[in-house]
Amino acid sequence: MIAAPAMAAAAPSGGSAPTAARAGSAPAQYYVDLNSASRKELMTLPGIGATEAARIIAHRPYLTKTDLVTKNVLPIGPYLSLKPLVVAMPATVAKGKR
Numbered sequence: 001m002i003a004a005p006a007m008a009a010a011a012p013s014g015g016s017a018p019t020a021a022r023a024g025s026a027p028a029q030y031y032v033d034l035n036s037a038s039r040k041e042l043m044t045l046p047g048i049g050a051t052e053a054a055r056i057i058a059h060r061p062y063l064t065k066t067d068l069v070t071k072n073v074l075p076i077g078p079y080l081s082l083k084p085l086v087v088a089m090p091a092t093v094a095k096g097k098r
Contacts, residue, residue, distance in 0.1 A: 031087045034062045045085055047078040062088040 032041055034056060042053035052074065059073045065088045068074045 032085060033087055033089045034065060034068070035060055035089055035091055045082045047081055052078070061091050063090075064088050 032045060034042075039050070039053045039057060042048050042056055043050065048056070055073050056068070059067075059071050062068070062071075065083060065086050066079075067088065068086075069076055069079050
């Protein structure tokens, strides 16, 4: 999971996306990275079960989160419900692999 750039809060233990901070403080937002999240992390998203998580993993890498729809991984309805909860971080270049 990735913390939103505007928030510098630590990830809550056993958290899921999104997660609210303690009462009385601003809510903290955490994103699930489509390119690096585990099956278990993907399954914390609304409408994502084991089958959908496996499809997301099988179609990696994603340049943008909209690739979920353009690559026919998810229909538009489920995509719209998880769109605010996910990001597609670019893969880093491995050392010596240029």
